[in-house]
Amino acid sequence: ATALAGAAANRAGPSRAPPAGTRVGQVVLPGDVLLLPSHPEADGERLWLGPGAALPGRLVCGPGLRSCGAGLLVTKCGLLRHRQPGGAGGGSGGAYWVDSQQKRYVPVKGDHVIGIVTLKAGDIFKVDVGGSEQASLSYLAFEGATKRNRPNVQVGDLIYGQFVVANKDMEPEMVCIDSSGRANGMGVIGHEGLLFKVSLGLIRKLLAPNCEIIQELGQLYPFEIVFGMNGRIWVKAKTIQQTLIVANILEACEHMTAEQRTQAFAKLSER
């Protein structure tokens, strides 16, 4: 942190905000301003090249970024990432976000999380999701639940659901059905298995498509796993020993390089 502060101070000199395209993949700090090519001051640099792409399309401003007058204002420190949009002619905008590391979860609408039921009050459940407030979950928000047919949820059960309301002004609300009324994997998580906590960055890495860690683990033992975006993971394997091994490997993956991981897996598959 000290060295980064030093670099920031040095940068405060003649400030000409860099265009966003050149900073992708580099470390950005809170307070940095990134110019967008649509801005008149930018010297003609266009991010989206292609015939008929004179109109910059809708730009998605992801986590860690906020739009301010001149461009994008960085609010978290981390690496700047960019994703080109798929589809017609490359003209309809892209997404920028900051890849940062964090352990404390802040509820975001649409996130799927694992929560622990703490209270049954009338027709709602209070669920702890690791944020500053407990989320509320209505008993009707389960698949096939009616006023007569209440879901079988006890205090202390694990719930996998998604947020429908999550902002800083109100308590978050979650549901266990999707927009068409089907459960889609959400609901009460079974009674066996182990729940443990990791950092948010590791969860995002594990949920990336074709994650090697999960594939390698899958070759070791069969297991069931649920990832919550609030940093919680639930694992269940055939025996307790296997469950513990999977949990320990996932926790250790954060600090291991790829070679160390392959070594660890090799040792385990010998046994």
Added chain:
Amino acid sequence: MKETPLSNCERRFLLRAIEERKRLDGRQSYDYRNVRISFGADYGCCIVELGRTRVLGQVSCELVSPKLNRATEGILFFNLELSPMAAPAFEPGRQPELLVKLNRLLERCLRNSKCIDTESLCVVAGVKVWQIRVDLHLLNHDGNIIDAASIAAIVALCHFRRPDVSVQGEEVTLYTPEERDPVPLSIHHMPICVSFAFFQQGTYLLVDPSEREERVMDGLLVIAMNKHREICTIQSSGGIMLLKDQVLRCSKITGVKVAEITELIQKALENDRKVRKEGGKFGFAESIPNQKISAFKMERAPVDTNDVEEQAEEIIMKADPPSDFVAKPILRMPGTAQIGEGLENSWGDFEESEREEEEEGNSDDATTSGGQKMETEEINIVSKTKKDDDTIILSDSEEEEVVILEPEETHKKTRTHTTTKQENSSKKAFNKKRKKKRATH
């Protein structure tokens, strides 16, 4: 913040695992987690890590008047603090029960066992005695606070040195550390607490419970013992009924564990004493390792040095001619020389490291300061940025990030500022080595 509730699923899993004699981190039932002891730069300051539980201990002393009914004895004061840094569930002023319990246990373990000779803390009977104060701060809570706290307290007390005092008749002289070496406290023995967690009405027993295990345990037994197998304190909480042979078994296990831990403490104290005597580096910056998140490792980034020569030439044209400087090296000791004085560092905070850095910067680029010919300066600038190339290809260390940002700076600097090369090089060396040198004072 409210404590995260324990789900039924976790509780069931933990109890089943314990029945099968399995612990979450793979330990055996009687295994301790790794104990790591590191010392700070001051005497009496230490951090003890028991797995992920960390306790910081600091001892300080003061001359005060003694208690009325104990006129010839010094005063010992113990204080354990649970800050919200340790766990989100600890709020300032909201943990009275646990706090009182831990403080009382520590006091009984250390004060009532008379491990410190309080008579030796007396300076003038009835008038002035030493008050020794031990402050313990819990930095991270991962179970078994009491063991870590007791180890931290006794290690800090053994490490501490109080100022020397001499009494001649009516005159009392207090020597500063510079006049006379500070004196260690007189410690008779080292009591150490060992905790046992009981599950399923006393059927299963675990040593050194972690935070998850503490949440599902039925009862806790704490035995404080020293290496001579004398029990200093014993406390059983949680209301479980223990059998006589269970308690005896626990005390035998305690004897073994305390012997191991005492040996570890002696070794750590010995190492620290040796390092201080030989003048090596000591303090937290040396002993606590850096932990890195490998997920966000930066890849090597090539540095564009294409038009460095042109830019450098530009700067050199615009710059003022160098002052007539006679390079006269000052030989400090065999192997270390200094040329020139170096500039005032604009950071301002780090005076000592500043001086060291400038010396290094000067001896590194001895030819750039006081360089007379334009060509040699050019070549030196190119070689400096080439050095950036070399230094970037370091294996993963935090300094990588530092270096990658700098080529931009130096580029910007050569383009817009006309500072001398000396300042650049000293700043660069300063940035790279700042972390290491930072905590040696």
